[in-house]
Amino acid sequence: MITNEIKEKIRAVVGPENALDSNLDLFGYSYDSSFIPLLPANKPDFVVRPLTTAEVAEVMKIAYANDIPVTPRGAASGRTGGSVPLAGGIALSLDRMTNVIELDEPNMMITVEPGVRTIDLYNLCAEKGLFYPPDPASWKFSTIGGNVAENAGGMRAVKYGVTTNYVMGLEVVLADGTILNTGGKALKNVTGYNLTSLFTGSEGTLGIITKIILRLIPMPKVRNTLQLMFPSLDEACSTIHKMLQSGVVPAAAELMDKIGLQAVARTRKLDIDPNTEACVVIEIDADDEAGLDKQAQQIDVIAHEFNVTEVRIAKSFQESEDIWAIRRGLSSAVGAMAPTRFGEDISVPRSEFPEMVRRIRKISEKHNLVIAVYGHAGDGNLHPSVLCDLTVPGEEERVHKAVDEIFAEALAVGGTLSGEHGIGITKRAYITDALGEAGVNALKAVKRAFDPKGLLNPGKIW
Amino acid sequence: MKDDKKEKLLQEVRSIVSQCDRCGSCLPVCPLFREKDVEASSARGKNNIARALIQGGLELTPDVLSAVNFCLLCRACVDICPSKIKTDEAMMSVRQHFADKQGGASIKYKAMGGMLKSRPLVKLASGSLKVLRKIGLNRLIPGGMIPDQYTRKQFLAAFAGPAALAGPAPASTVSLSPETKVAYFQGCGMRMMFPDAVSDTLAILQTVTKPAVVDNLCCGLPHVAHGLREEFLEMAKENMRLFANADVIVSDCASCSGTLKHIAGYFKDDPAWKDRAAEFSAKIMDLTEYLVKAGYQPRLRTNATLTFHEPCHLGRGQGIKNQPRELLKAAGNYVEMSGADTCCGGAGSFHIDYPDISAGILDKKRKNIEKTGAQIVVTECPVCLVQMNKAAEKSGGKFRAMHISQVI
Ligand SMILES: Cc1cc2nc3c(=O)[nH]c(=O)nc-3n(C[C@H](O)[C@H](O)[C@H](O)COP(=O)(O)OP(=O)(O)OC[C@H]3O[C@@H](n4cnc5c(N)ncnc54)[C@H](O)[C@@H]3O)c2cc1C
Ligand code: SF4
Ligand code: SF4
Numbered sequence: 001m002i003t004n005e006i007k008e009k010i011r012a013v014v015g016p017e018n019a020l021d022s023n024l025d026l027f028g029y030s031y032d033s034s035f036i037p038l039l040p041a042n043k044p045d046f047v048v049r050p051l052t053t054a055e056v057a058e059v060m061k062i063a064y065a066n067d068i069p070v071t072p073r074g075a076a077s078g079r080t081g082g083s084v085p086l087a088g089g090i091a092l093s094l095d096r097m098t099n100v101i102e103l104d105e106p107n108m109m110i111t112v113e114p115g116v117r118t119i120d121l122y123n124l125c126a127e128k129g130l131f132y133p134p135d136p137a138s139w140k141f142s143t144i145g146g147n148v149a150e151n152a153g154g155m156r157a158v159k160y161g162v163t164t165n166y167v168m169g170l171e172v173v174l175a176d177g178t179i180l181n182t183g184g185k186a187l188k189n190v191t192g193y194n195l196t197s198l199f200t201g202s203e204g205t206l207g208i209i210t211k212i213i214l215r216l217i218p219m220p221k222v223r224n225t226l227q228l229m230f231p232s233l234d235e236a237c238s239t240i241h242k243m244l245q246s247g248v249v250p251a252a253a254e255l256m257d258k259i260g261l262q263a264v265a266r267t268r269k270l271d272i273d274p275n276t277e278a279c280v281v282i283e284i285d286a287d288d289e290a291g292l293d294k295q296a297q298q299i300d301v302i303a304h305e306f307n308v309t310e311v312r313i314a315k316s317f318q319e320s321e322d323i324w325a326i327r328r329g330l331s332s333a334v335g336a337m338a339p340t341r342f343g344e345d346i347s348v349p350r351s352e353f354p355e356m357v358r359r360i361r362k363i364s365e366k367h368n369l370v371i372a373v374y375g376h377a378g379d380g381n382l383h384p385s386v387l388c389d390l391t392v393p394g395e396e397e398r399v400h401k402a403v404d405e406i407f408a409e410a411l412a413v414g415g416t417l418s419g420e421h422g423i424g425i426t427k428r429a430y431i432t433d434a435l436g437e438a439g440v441n442a443l444k445a446v447k448r449a450f451d452p453k454g455l456l457n458p459g460k461i462w
Numbered sequence: 463m464k465d466d467k468k469e470k471l472l473q474e475v476r477s478i479v480s481q482c483d484r485c486g487s488c489l490p491v492c493p494l495f496r497e498k499d500v501e502a503s504s505a506r507g508k509n510n511i512a513r514a515l516i517q518g519g520l521e522l523t524p525d526v527l528s529a530v531n532f533c534l535l536c537r538a539c540v541d542i543c544p545s546k547i548k549t550d551e552a553m554m555s556v557r558q559h560f561a562d563k564q565g566g567a568s569i570k571y572k573a574m575g576g577m578l579k580s581r582p583l584v585k586l587a588s589g590s591l592k593v594l595r596k597i598g599l600n601r602l603i604p605g606g607m608i609p610d611q612y613t614r615k616q617f618l619a620a621f622a623g624p625a626a627l628a629g630p631a632p633a634s635t636v637s638l639s640p641e642t643k644v645a646y647f648q649g650c651g652m653r654m655m656f657p658d659a660v661s662d663t664l665a666i667l668q669t670v671t672k673p674a675v676v677d678n679l680c681c682g683l684p685h686v687a688h689g690l691r692e693e694f695l696e697m698a699k700e701n702m703r704l705f706a707n708a709d710v711i712v713s714d715c716a717s718c719s720g721t722l723k724h725i726a727g728y729f730k731d732d733p734a735w736k737d738r739a740a741e742f743s744a745k746i747m748d749l750t751e752y753l754v755k756a757g758y759q760p761r762l763r764t765n766a767t768l769t770f771h772e773p774c775h776l777g778r779g780q781g782i783k784n785q786p787r788e789l790l791k792a793a794g795n796y797v798e799m800s801g802a803d804t805c806c807g808g809a810g811s812f813h814i815d816y817p818d819i820s821a822g823i824l825d826k827k828r829k830n831i832e833k834t835g836a837q838i839v840v841t842e843c844p845v846c847l848v849q850m851n852k853a854a855e856k857s858g859g860k861f862r863a864m865h866i867s868q869v870i
Binding site: 020022033039076138141142331333339 | 507
């Protein structure tokens with residue numbers, strides 16, 4: 001509950017049109033893109049949409065003084081419930097903070113507010129020949145603030161790393177409204193603890209990110225896309241490993257199994273050979289065409305060692321886009337196959353990718369559930385999607401068992417619970433298995449240090 | 463029976479919205495979300511409102527009704543959605559559900575629907591527009607909307623001067639089989655607001671065929687969009703009867719052709735009408751679709767710089783994108799504007815219900831038109847044309863708006 005008096009104070013800070021409390025608006029800010037049920041809705045008591053750091057700081061001061069929980073929110077494209085306001089209170093939507101503060105070409109850095117959409121940031125840099133590599137599949141609609149808060153990864157991680165590899169500095173509003181600056185533009189910086197990387201991936205539980213300094217690299221001059229079809233998943237994985245070992249590092253190497261592939265084929269009306277068990281989409285980049293051709297040839301040769309059935313090298317930008325559209329449409333096409341989908345995000349050592357897929361297949365058979373598997377084969381991050389109909393008696397229980405077993409197997413092969421989507425609400429139950437008591441206690445100690453009242457995004461991570 | 467229908471309607475909505483996994487892909491493309499960036503404006507927001515409504519998380523309150531009414535039915539979200547969630551259809555069905563529940567559509571939409579259903583009234587309106595004013599719907603044709611129709615004559619006088627004339631376009635190579643019976647479907651909006659364009663359409667059609675002019679009823683889009691589904695189905699049946707003899711039915715209004723092509727879907731569970739409806743929908747052609755197929759060549763090539771505003775019901779609604787552009791390229795200097803397929807904010811009566819939002823959307827469109835340097839913005843839907851006229855006026859004479867029939 002937030003009293004009218006407090007609401008008025010907040011309205012005075014952000015303007016009445018940016019502080020919403022109609023039932024319909026509260027409902028609109030109650031969900032994200034995770035499979036947490038829509039109903040009963042986790043409605044906030046107040047939706048607040050600040051425009052500046054000063055406004056964020058004022059709102060936090062009021063919240064702090066009145067013990068009101070605050071859940072930051074970008075575009076709510078998160079897959080683990082991070083922006084779902086579990087404890088009510090304020091849903092702090094940062095999507096109006098969309099200024100690009102500076103594009104510093106000599107230092108190759110960009111400073112932006114958190115509400116900027118990832119793709120807009122990418123395009124802006126690209127115009128200047130600069131490259132911001134992290135490209136979560138959601139980059140056309142997710143915010144950079146959300147990317148930093150989740151330490152989002154993307155398809156290019158295998159060659160270029162994930163969000164944290166580019167975050168140089170942050171401006172963060174702490175729980176009590178204090179404005180903190182971390183890091184900066186200096187490339188070498190060992191002054192005190194590395195708070196920048198602590199806040200990166202903190203899922204909105206330590207502070208509100210209001211400004212982000214990102215490092216950029218020169219844009220690769222040319223790129224191309226390849227699509228490889230394999231009669232088995234093992235051979236697809238082996239191809240990727242052999243490539244990496246031979247020094248052919250693709251900018252992206254995405255793998256999808258037959259279930260996913262056929263799902264996209266249906267939604268995009270493509271004809272795909274039913275004998276294809278795995279498809280790999282590869283992006284390569286280089287300084288010139290000759291460099292591209294050489295890599296494409298090397299990949300072709302390696303793939304043939306592993307019985308590839310089709311090697312398609314894009315001949316035009318449009319063809320590249322067509323191939324990528326298969327990968328980008330995958331998640332939702334799989335989701336549409338059943339009334340409910342539990343999409344997971346686990347990460348294993350790269351060499352264990354095929355083994356992990358085999359273990360998932362066993363789990364799928366054991367519980368009689370369809371599980372589609374796809375992921376970033378280049379870096380061992382996979383997304384098993386358990387497809388189900390929760391209205392079928394007993395199905396829910398089987399799904400939960402299957403998901404539990406998937407996590408257990410991921411940890412057993414030396415992997416972890418989340419590659420890129422974070423823990424949020426949906427993976428809380430497993431955090432101790434992954435980090436151990438000591439690990440979780442350390443997280444809690446950090447949390448207490450920054451947010452002693454526990455107001456920021458309560459109910460997340462553990 | 464009544465309950466059956468209600469259940470069916472809800473089932474329709476449920477089967478659409480339950481597929482939305484709330485990914486957010488549709489957020490950046492919804493023209494309404496761009497104007498009013500709160501979740502409830504977006505396609506994701508509306509689909510989940512509908513879902514909560516069905517599952518009992520939200521009540522049928524007036525703000526829920528305004529949320530489902532706050533949709534242009536432009537399908538930009540459907541186009542980008544990885545699961546192709548038909549937000550537009552879901553919204554129409556929820557509106558219908560509201561109407562049924564409240565014992566009918568709102569007075570406003572009923573009055574509009576009733577008027578458009580009546581042939582004499584539509585004709586009267588086209589004569590004087592008095593009827594509209596009388597039943598309080600004059601805002602459907604607000605000031606500046608009685609478009610100062612820029613006629614083909616004026617257009618030619620301005621742009622077809624001998625100096626610039628590249629000579630008449632090559633003779634048309636149409637060879638239609640004499641058996642093909644072509645009929646013209648005259649939309650209410652065209653009839654009421656753009657009679658000159660209608661004459662031009664008929665003139666063009668007469669160069670390639672002998673179009674039968676049928677005294678048809680409204681296509682029913684305003685009805686089905688606003689909770690008057692029974693009326694829509696009734697009129698559809700009458701139109702099917704009226705056009706029983708035609709082989710091809712051509713319309714110069716994208717909303718009419720789009721709606722008529724979809725009639726089959728609305729009758730798919732009605733054994734008595736299923737086949738007729740399918741046959742009827744299959745006969746429908748949009749004007750430019752027909753003209754290109756018939757090999758029509760524009761009567762004249764002018765030196766006017768033209769750009770095209772693609773009606774939602776044409777491009778996304780019917781997949782007709784190339785044909786109008788092809789014709790325009792032959793009729794003048796064609797320049798593509800950015801965001802040509804973005805809704806203009808007209809959307810039936812949306813611009814009357816939400817004038818400010820609609821004006822904001824239109825302003826973006828106007829800027830895109832101005833950037834092309836075009837003298838004429840061409841379109842193929844009367845509501846779009848009204849919007850384009852408003853934009854033209856706002857631009858202070860930088861460009862004018864015309865129906866495609868007047869240009870080709
Ligand atoms: C189709 C689809 C594909 C996806 N693909 C990928 C992928 O390839 N890789 C990947 O990593 N993720 C992916 N995601 C997940 C999601 O898009 C990312 O986690 C993204 O970073 C979330 O951004 P957002 O703006 O939507 O944040 P939200 O979902 O709104 O929030 C995410 C978390 O960040 C916090 N937060 C948001 N903004 C701030 C801020 N300014 N300060 C502090 N905390 C904040 C929130 O409290 C929440 O905990 C995908 C999601 C979808 C729907
Ligand atoms: S793009 Fe489709 S699935 Fe995604 S939120 Fe929008 S309507 Fe739902
Ligand atoms: S149909 Fe158009 S206006 Fe309606 S939700 Fe979709 S994009 Fe928005």
